[in-house]
Amino acid sequence: MPSARRPNGIDESVICPVCKSSTYLNPNMIFKVNPECYHKMCDSCVERIFTSGPAPCPVAGCGKTLRKNRFKIPRFEDLAVERECDIRARVAQILNHSEADFDSLRTYNDYEEWKEELIMDLVSGNNVQEWERKLKEHAKENQESIKANARHEEDLREQVKEDERVRIERSELSRAEAQREFQEELAEREAGRKEVINKILNTNSDVLRVAKEAESVLQKRAAARNQPSTANGTMGVTSGSGDANITGKTTGSVGAAKSTGFSISGLKKIQPQTKEVEKVYDAFDGLSLQFKYYSLAEKYFHPRSNAVDKEKGHASGGYLGWDYQRRAQMDAHAGLGIFVEEEKA
Amino acid sequence: MAISPNNLEPQNARETKAPAAAKLKSLPVRRNQVDSAGKIETGADLTEHLNLEIKNKYEKDRKLGEGTYATVFLGHLKKDPKSEVAIKKIKVMQEYKDGISVSAIREIKFLQELSHPNIIAMHDVYSSKNQNLCLVLEFLPLGDLEMLIRDSEGIRYGTADIKAWMAMLGRGVWWCHENFVLHRDIKPNNLLIAANGEIKLADFGLARSFADPYNRMTWNVITRWYRPPELLYRARHYGGAVDVWSVGCVFAELILRVPYLAGTSDVDQLDKICQAIGSPTEQNWPGVSELQDYVKSESIRPLQKKESFLGLFGTVGEGGVDLLMSTLILDPRRRVTAKQFLQHRWWTSEPRPTKTENLPRKGGVSAREKVGEDLKRRGGELDNDKGADKVARKLDFGNRSKQAV
Numbered sequence: 001m002p003s004a005r006r007p008n009g010i011d012e013s014v015i016c017p018v019c020k021s022s023t024y025l026n027p028n029m030i031f032k033v034n035p036e037c038y039h040k041m042c043d044s045c046v047e048r049i050f051t052s053g054p055a056p057c058p059v060a061g062c063g064k065t066l067r068k069n070r071f072k073i074p075r076f077e078d079l080a081v082e083r084e085c086d087i088r089a090r091v092a093q094i095l096n097h098s099e100a101d102f103d104s105l106r107t108y109n110d111y112e113e114w115k116e117e118l119i120m121d122l123v124s125g126n127n128v129q130e131w132e133r134k135l136k137e138h139a140k141e142n143q144e145s146i147k148a149n150a151r152h153e154e155d156l157r158e159q160v161k162e163d164e165r166v167r168i169e170r171s172e173l174s175r176a177e178a179q180r181e182f183q184e185e186l187a188e189r190e191a192g193r194k195e196v197i198n199k200i201l202n203t204n205s206d207v208l209r210v211a212k213e214a215e216s217v218l219q220k221r222a223a224a225r226n227q228p229s230t231a232n233g234t235m236g237v238t239s240g241s242g243d244a245n246i247t248g249k250t251t252g253s254v255g256a257a258k259s260t261g262f263s264i265s266g267l268k269k270i271q272p273q274t275k276e277v278e279k280v281y282d283a284f285d286g287l288s289l290q291f292k293y294y295s296l297a298e299k300y301f302h303p304r305s306n307a308v309d310k311e312k313g314h315a316s317g318g319y320l321g322w323d324y325q326r327r328a329q330m331d332a333h334a335g336l337g338i339f340v341e342e343e344k345a
Numbered sequence: 346m347a348i349s350p351n352n353l354e355p356q357n358a359r360e361t362k363a364p365a366a367a368k369l370k371s372l373p374v375r376r377n378q379v380d381s382a383g384k385i386e387t388g389a390d391l392t393e394h395l396n397l398e399i400k401n402k403y404e405k406d407r408k409l410g411e412g413t414y415a416t417v418f419l420g421h422l423k424k425d426p427k428s429e430v431a432i433k434k435i436k437v438m439q440e441y442k443d444g445i446s447v448s449a450i451r452e453i454k455f456l457q458e459l460s461h462p463n464i465i466a467m468h469d470v471y472s473s474k475n476q477n478l479c480l481v482l483e484f485l486p487l488g489d490l491e492m493l494i495r496d497s498e499g500i501r502y503g504t505a506d507i508k509a510w511m512a513m514l515g516r517g518v519w520w521c522h523e524n525f526v527l528h529r530d531i532k533p534n535n536l537l538i539a540a541n542g543e544i545k546l547a548d549f550g551l552a553r554s555f556a557d558p559y560n561r562m563t564w565n566v567i568t569r570w571y572r573p574p575e576l577l578y579r580a581r582h583y584g585g586a587v588d589v590w591s592v593g594c595v596f597a598e599l600i601l602r603v604p605y606l607a608g609t610s611d612v613d614q615l616d617k618i619c620q621a622i623g624s625p626t627e628q629n630w631p632g633v634s635e636l637q638d639y640v641k642s643e644s645i646r647p648l649q650k651k652e653s654f655l656g657l658f659g660t661v662g663e664g665g666v667d668l669l670m671s672t673l674i675l676d677p678r679r680r681v682t683a684k685q686f687l688q689h690r691w692w693t694s695e696p697r698p699t700k701t702e703n704l705p706r707k708g709g710v711s712a713r714e715k716v717g718e719d720l721k722r723r724g725g726e727l728d729n730d731k732g733a734d735k736v737a738r739k740l741d742f743g744n745r746s747k748q749a750v
Contacts, residue, residue: 105427283512283692285462289523308558308582316632317580318587318677323555327525 016042018049018058032071035086037064038079046071087122091115094139096149097267107266114264138262192218293336300325399471403481405432410717414446417717419484429484430468433720434477445478448550453480455526455549463517465537465547482720485547486540488712489719490595491533493705497602502705504661507599509698510536510544511592512687517546518592519683522585525555529566531591533598534719538712542704547719555584564637567591569614570604574625575677577615578636586677589686593672600658600669622673623648630676648675664691 013024030043039059050068102108305321418432456467469481530551561581573590597605608614
């Protein structure tokens, strides 16, 4: 029945494959599918057949056991697309690492590609059982990290929302502030003008001088107003955004050694949650030059370099015979740590 | 990883490219490749083969800077387009018609040996088609320490930052000395900053290994402002202490944000040292009068007391001043060694050095270009008067520059 699959055009009606009722007669009919088999049927059929518990799919030749609560209204006209979306959502729920979990972009991209292949296999029906089993095992083994990743994503979304809220709040506050300031300034100007007029009326002093005085008073006031107002502006809006920092999330190492689940390469190791006690600063940064294969004597008998320390021009310039002796020792023994076999490999 | 794809490449070339050579010859763009492939075919010279192998690993992107001594390119690994390397192409010069310049040899020789987080890494060396040497160096995109010191408006840093930088510099120098290499050109210009904020010792164009006894070395090394008194007195036998003095000068410069001892000539430099630290005498430096150019000055200045240093450099604390003073001791035998420098109590005292990732930095295009500037310079270029001129013009700090130029 090819017409049933088509989008319901203007004059085409869709018929429920189960009860054969048509949208022509009942334009408000709702079609639902079950992700088990994606057979379309009308809402009333779903109610009728599955209300009393799981039952086999009524479409001829299918017979898969379906449950009512899994039925849903398809988002897409094309059920193949619907199905792929469902698979994607399901896989993404289990394999939910973000780029930050990987030590390089390369490994992340590799992971994404591998995931895509998995999804395509599931969609096209290659190896489905194998993949499903592995997915299930993986989900079981990595429950913790999957949950943590999901939580982290949630946190991020919350954070974006929160930031937006704070931004709006701040802009509203600053607008109100600007408005208030403007009003105040207007009022002050008005008052100042009145004062000038009064002065001119009351005293018979020089008009220009009075005007100038009033102007300077206004300016002073404006300057005084500006300072506290900026301080005000920054206060009070510091709420929220700063303290919403997200605690370091655990990524969870995926069991690479386990043969059953997946192995995802390139994941960062989990950072221990407990804050490490800072060690005493090591100016050598952990490096030391301990020679494994020889040790230096206190003193060497080597007349030429021993004499140097008392030689004119050598000693006073900072030349040390000891440096030469140490170097000679190192040069002589430098090859001791090298194993030809290892180098070849 | 027994055999990398790169190792395979020339062999493939031998098999596949040769038959195609005739066809490709008509295409001018591919010409070069055909030639090189042909060379492998006919010459079968192992060294050439290896050289080509290395050369083919990298791709030049653009020029970062050009000087009389070298041209610096930004490049990347063909295998990994995101990687960044600096390719320093050393020019064939008039003076060295018979071979390559001494500084290039020095640079290659020592960079090949030294591998340390605070020393610039050299990945490879190869020669280009017209026999120019190309050094493939680690690309350090954040400029040099001099930029940070000079930018007193834009960059603020404190004792913890200075401590972190000095520790890194100290480690680099210590590693050189432990491997018996004298750097002989330590200055803020040559301290490049890696992407992660780490300081790396660069420019080994003047480096040499510790000399044998009775083997004379040149005194004409180290940029004047960072040159220790024994070199100013033209000592021909010296040791790691010369680098330690430079480290001390960099330390002081980091605190003052202005070169500490900026002499306009060698004589003036000695004068500056006498004023700042004290006059070298037989008492405080036994045997100093034996040095070639020692002149007893008519006015002997006493050694400066710790109080005066505390006045100038007090911001880094008493421990810091103590360490600084011990690097600026006139007598090279009493000056601290690089190892003792790192063992000083200042490192473990408060404040703790800033973590590398939190160090102040200056990014952007200017820093990248600066790296090109730094790498193209030739070691020791600043030693003759012409060179000194150049430095003075480059650095700009108010009244001093007038004096210097």
